[in-house]
Amino acid sequence: MEFLDGLNQNQRESVINMDGPMMVIAGAGAGKTRVLTYKIAYLMSKNIDPFNILALTFTNKAAREMKDRIAKLVGDNDAKNVTMGTFHAVFSRILRHHANVIGYPTNFTIYDTQDTKSLLKTIIRELGLDDKIYKPSLVYGRISSAKNNLISAAQYEINAEIVSEDRMSGKPQLFQIYKHYESRCFKAGAMDFDDLLFKTNLLFRDFPQILNQYQHKFKYILVDEYQDTNYSQYLIVKKLAALHENLCVVGDDAQSIYAFRGANIENILNFKRDYPDFKLFKLEQNYRSTKTIVDAANSVISNNKNQIQKDVWTSNDQGNKIKVHRSLTDNEEGKVIANSIFDSKQAKGLDYSSFAILYRTNAQSRPFEEALRKLGLPYKIYGGTSFYQRKEVKDLIAYFRLIANPNDEEALKRVINYPKRGIGNSSMDEITITANRNGVGLWDVISDFSTYPVSINAGAQAKIKGFVSMLQSFSIRLDETSGYDLAQEVAKSSGILKELYDDKSPEGVSRYENIQGLLSGIKEFSMSAEEDSINTLSDFLMDVALLTDADKEKEEDKDKITLMTIHAAKGLEFPFVYIVGMEENLFPSQMVLNSREELEEERRLFYVALTRAEQSCTLSYAVNRFKWGNLQRSEPSRFIEEIDEIHLSFEASATEIGGGRSLNARAFNKGIPSSQSSITSKPNLRPIGSSKPKANNSDLSSSLKVGHNVVHEQFGKGKVIQISGDAPDKKAVIFFPSSGQKTLLLRFAKLEIID
DNA sequence: GGAGCTTCAATTTTT
DNA sequence: TTGAAGCTCC
Numbered sequence: 001m002e003f004l005d006g007l008n009q010n011q012r013e014s015v016i017n018m019d020g021p022m023m024v025i026a027g028a029g030a031g032k033t034r035v036l037t038y039k040i041a042y043l044m045s046k047n048i049d050p051f052n053i054l055a056l057t058f059t060n061k062a063a064r065e066m067k068d069r070i071a072k073l074v075g076d077n078d079a080k081n082v083t084m085g086t087f088h089a090v091f092s093r094i095l096r097h098h099a100n101v102i103g104y105p106t107n108f109t110i111y112d113t114q115d116t117k118s119l120l121k122t123i124i125r126e127l128g129l130d131d132k133i134y135k136p137s138l139v140y141g142r143i144s145s146a147k148n149n150l151i152s153a154a155q156y157e158i159n160a161e162i163v164s165e166d167r168m169s170g171k172p173q174l175f176q177i178y179k180h181y182e183s184r185c186f187k188a189g190a191m192d193f194d195d196l197l198f199k200t201n202l203l204f205r206d207f208p209q210i211l212n213q214y215q216h217k218f219k220y221i222l223v224d225e226y227q228d229t230n231y232s233q234y235l236i237v238k239k240l241a242a243l244h245e246n247l248c249v250v251g252d253d254a255q256s257i258y259a260f261r262g263a264n265i266e267n268i269l270n271f272k273r274d275y276p277d278f279k280l281f282k283l284e285q286n287y288r289s290t291k292t293i294v295d296a297a298n299s300v301i302s303n304n305k306n307q308i309q310k311d312v313w314t315s316n317d318q319g320n321k322i323k324v325h326r327s328l329t330d331n332e333e334g335k336v337i338a339n340s341i342f343d344s345k346q347a348k349g350l351d352y353s354s355f356a357i358l359y360r361t362n363a364q365s366r367p368f369e370e371a372l373r374k375l376g377l378p379y380k381i382y383g384g385t386s387f388y389q390r391k392e393v394k395d396l397i398a399y400f401r402l403i404a405n406p407n408d409e410e411a412l413k414r415v416i417n418y419p420k421r422g423i424g425n426s427s428m429d430e431i432t433i434t435a436n437r438n439g440v441g442l443w444d445v446i447s448d449f450s451t452y453p454v455s456i457n458a459g460a461q462a463k464i465k466g467f468v469s470m471l472q473s474f475s476i477r478l479d480e481t482s483g484y485d486l487a488q489e490v491a492k493s494s495g496i497l498k499e500l501y502d503d504k505s506p507e508g509v510s511r512y513e514n515i516q517g518l519l520s521g522i523k524e525f526s527m528s529a530e531e532d533s534i535n536t537l538s539d540f541l542m543d544v545a546l547l548t549d550a551d552k553e554k555e556e557d558k559d560k561i562t563l564m565t566i567h568a569a570k571g572l573e574f575p576f577v578y579i580v581g582m583e584e585n586l587f588p589s590q591m592v593l594n595s596r597e598e599l600e601e602e603r604r605l606f607y608v609a610l611t612r613a614e615q616s617c618t619l620s621y622a623v624n625r626f627k628w629g630n631l632q633r634s635e636p637s638r639f640i641e642e643i644d645e646i647h648l649s650f651e652a653s654a655t656e657i658g659g660g661r662s663l664n665a666r667a668f669n670k671g672i673p674s675s676q677s678s679i680t681s682k683p684n685l686r687p688i689g690s691s692k693p694k695a696n697n698s699d700l701s702s703s704l705k706v707g708h709n710v711v712h713e714q715f716g717k718g719k720v721i722q723i724s725g726d727a728p729d730k731k732a733v734i735f736f737p738s739s740g741q742k743t744l745l746l747r748f749a750k751l752e753i754i755d
Numbered sequence: 756g757g758a759g760c761t762t763c764a765a766t767t768t769t770t
Numbered sequence: 771t772t773g774a775a776g777c778t779c780c
Contacts, residue, residue, distance in 0.1 A: 059770080088770050113769085193770050260768065361767055366771095383769090417756095424756045546770065567768045589767055605768080628766070629771050 003073055007031075007038060014248075014281035015039045018046065021241075021275035023226070023268070024250040027312035028297065028611035029288025029573065032250050036224055037066050039248065040082060041073035043220055050081035054218040054240070057086055058225040060547065062571055066224075083218070087233050088193060089546050091200040095191070096542065098203055098210055107404040107538050109190040110545035114389065115410040116140055116192045123180045129173055142166075143178050147194035148230040148262035150201055153182040187441055189407045197232040204239050215243040225571075226251035226271075230262035238274060245275065253308045254301050257567060257605045259597070268308070284312050288573055288614055290319025296617075296647040297610040303642050304600045321649040324640055325620040328653060329631070330581075333622045334367030336653055337578050338375050340618065341561060344576060352378055356562040356574040358609050360587040364580065365563050372561060379561040382568050388547055392500060392511040393518050397544060399490050403474045404538045406443040413442075419495040422463050427456045447472075470494070483537040484526035487519055566609045577613035579606075582621040583634040606639045 004012050011031055014024050015038045026032035036055065044050055057063040063085045071079035083090060092110065099106050111119070117136040120143075124134045146156050156162055157175040166174040185191065191199060204211040221241050223229065226249035229237070241247040249271060256265050271278060286294050294314045301307065327333040341355050357368050362383045372379045387393060395418055398411035406412075417423045434454045435445045445452040447468050449461060470493055477486060491497045500512040522540055529535040562574065581587055587606070592598035610617060619640060624631050640648075 086770065196770085257768075258770095261770085363766060363772095420757080422756070426756075565768065591767060626771075628764090 003038065003041065007034070008285060010281060010283050010285075011035050011038075014283070015042050017279055017281070018043060018048075018220075019246055021245050021247045021271070021278040022249075022281065023271055023278055024248065024281045024283060025308060025310065026250060026252050026283040027286055027310055028252065028255060028608070029286040029294075029314075030283035030312070031287060032252070032283065033062070033066060033069070033224075033571075035283065036222055036248075036250055037069040037073065039222065040066075040070050044074050044078055048220060050078045051083075052217060052219040053082045053222070054090070054220070055082060055084040055222045056090060056224065056237070057084070058228055059571070060086055060089065062224060063089070086546065087229075087236070088196050089543075091236065092191075092196045092542065092546065094214070095196065095199055095203065098207070101207055101210070102199060102203055103186070104191070104199075105189045105405060105407075107189070107541075109188065109401050109405045109408040109411065109541075110196070111185065111190045111192045111410060112389075112545055113140070113193075114394070115190070118413075119184060119410055120177065120181060123177055123184065127173065127176060127180065129177070134171060134173070134177065139171075139174065139177055142174055143181060144192075144194050145262055146178065147198045148232045150198065150232055150235065153179040184409075187407065188409050189405045190410070194232070197230075197236065200236055201232060201239075204236065211239060212243075214240055219244050220246045221248070223247070223249045224251075225255075227253050227256035227265055227268060228258045228263045229267050230264050231267075232262075234264065234267045234270065247275070253306075254304075254310070254604055255570065255608050257570065257601060257608060259601050265306075282310065284310055286312050286314040286611075287316070289314060289611060290316050290615060292319045292321060292647050293610060293613050293617055296322055296643045297607050299644045299647075300603060300610065300639060300642045301607045304603055305596070306600060320616055322643065322647050323616075323618040324582075324648050324650050325618060326636070326650070326652045327620065327622045328624060330364075330622045330625040331367045331370075332653055333580060333620055334369075334371035335374075337368060337580060337618070337620060338371035338377060340578070341372075341377060341576070342375050344616075350575065352559050352561045354575040355578070356564070356569065356572075356576070356612065357578045357580055358564060358566050358569050358612065359579075359581050360566060360589060360605075361581075362565055364586075368563055368580070377561060378559070379563055380557045382562070382564040387514065387517070388544060390511075390514055392496070392514055396487075396491055396494075396496055396515060396518060397541070399471075399494050399496075400487065400537050400541055403471055403478055403486075403490070404541055406447070406471065406475070407441050409442055415494070416446075416464075416467060419499040421467060421495075423460060423467070427460045427464070430454050430456050478538060479536055480534075481536065482526045482529075482534045483540045484519070484523040486537050487522045487540075491515060491519060566605050569612050570608055573612055573614055575614045576616045576618075577609070578618045578620060579609045580620045581625075582619045582637040582640055583625065584637055585634065586625070587637050588639070603639065603642075 004015065007015060008031075011034065014022070014035050024032070024035060026035070040053060040055060043053060055063070055066065057066065067079055067082070067084055070082065095102075095104070096106055096108070099108055117140055120136040120139050121131060124131045124136065124139070146152075146162070151159065151162070153175065156178050163172075163175065166172055185195065204214075218240055221237065223237055228251070237247065237249075251268065253265060253268060256263060259265065289297075291314055294312060294316075298312060325333075325336060327336050337357060344350065345352065345355070359365065359368075365381055369379065369381065388397070395415060398408075398414040401408045401411040402415065413428070416428070431442055431445050431454055434452050435442050438445070438452055440452070445454060446464050449465075454461070474486060474490060474493075497512075497515065500508060500515055503509075503511070522537075525540050525543075526535045562569075562572075566579075584590075585593075588599060588602040592602045621634070621636050621640075623633065625634050626632070
């Protein structure tokens, strides 16, 4: 087994341990993916049929990379037969296969976040509720977390705890919304992201023979990023592995950054309970980063209380210190980083792809884009409005969806009057009323006016009929026409192509190009079909809902600077990493400052960011930042101070210190320039000119008294039990019936005093 | 029915 | 600042 030679002792042991339940806890850069790929290759070398292996990842990208790496070890053919993909992708396929038994059409639609929110909004309005109180995104979060815990609408309604939480937060009708949402999705033949896992659980629960079939198929199951799985995923894995118990999960609790969306670190603990005789392997040697970076990351993560004991170390060089750069404004931050990349590239002759700029939120990308563009540096940007989220792309895809599944009402509403064909709101209102009165869907009405008469004028009716018959003519050919051919015809007949072609504005041109891009993507997809079969448009649709920007890597994007959120960077590595926007209320985000758990997650996010860097890492913050229109002062992130000072070197921008020199920590400490900073035991991280953080809740802070009843945005009503500390760090202990006792910093907590 | 104007709200992360 | 949603006027 010569390919095992490249592994260290621990890695090798975890690879050759074939049977039984096992867990690999792997520090950042310790070769987690390596172990997984080698393990799969090793299984095959021991004559395990690739058809019997299931490998679940968190992102499509991870799956693809793993597949490529396995192919290098065992060859394309065998690699191809391993079932590998994200939870969502793998189980959406399985669901398609058995859709009929749970009452769904084979061509069920997958609603993305936009579709879901839009449907929720419709429902909220139909129920006569105020969408300022029942904000669609909030409602979505609530329903999503219910689904991830396998709570159906019916169970939601009778769950005393949940119902009381909703009542406390002033949203007693949430269960109604959930109920309607559930049935509307079902009628539309649509599943949202959470449904893909939820319904898989139902399928396996209610149809044991189907579960059994997959239990036999998947003799070996591997799960990557186990710390990011939610309860729903956990249960799927547990059920599938129940027969053979050849289950290998790999993860790192320190990199758990998706608790906000239901990931449950308990799953690691559950594992010990479910499989008491499991084997535990730890990979602690980091091969990626310099000593400085590894040590800095360790010192940051040690601030977290909740973690599994691990000792991550490296035998790599010490490397350079981590630079901490202060800029005056966010625009300057952009320029500074762009210049730094320019200089480093010149000096060291590196590729652009060696550099990454990582930020907390997508909205931060703009100054960097501008600065890079000015210097003529090529970059690629992930996230934000992804290609598949663009209006024009979604519009065309909506036609496809409607052809595959006419009951898909979100798609229908999107395109029935786009391009403009004279079917306006008043017609749609009439149709909706008729549909509701008869308890049928919109499509039922518009495809059969004789059964469902609608009081709209003949002209509009004729236009609708034309639209319907166009779609029907495509639907008939869906299964025997190649996806590309059909897609092209749809783009033409629908009028979308012409509409965009006629728009000669720069945006219009780019929209047209995006449609062409989508079509050529479909072309590629259609041509990748196996012999004797065709890839149809419904096959394409099956994949497309689960694709993100990161999955659309183009050849010409290879040598470019990477801009992405830290979340998106998970699992990646770069020689030079810039972590920008290192400011309080941005990173850590102000949304997480209410609880220790959330702050710890944010810290793990910073840990992930740091450990992306191989050779060099720069932290950067701006003293002033534009936030919806006006300039706001900000303070350096607390996370900077959590790094042991000996790993840091401080510098400020030329404009700020006047001399164009960069400062080392000592000079910085000595107060050069003396007028601007005072000598402290710690490097002075306070922005110039600002003393203490401003208490933006000063009135509240002084007037709040023990015994007050208050309302909190998230926790609902509560009573103040204790007040401690002085402004601006004044804290209150508040008891919330919905979520227990919380200690809140008054300067951050958005509280309202009731009495 | 639709274009164009004004207002208003929002800003966390993603399958 | 941006984008969506609502409103007015044709």
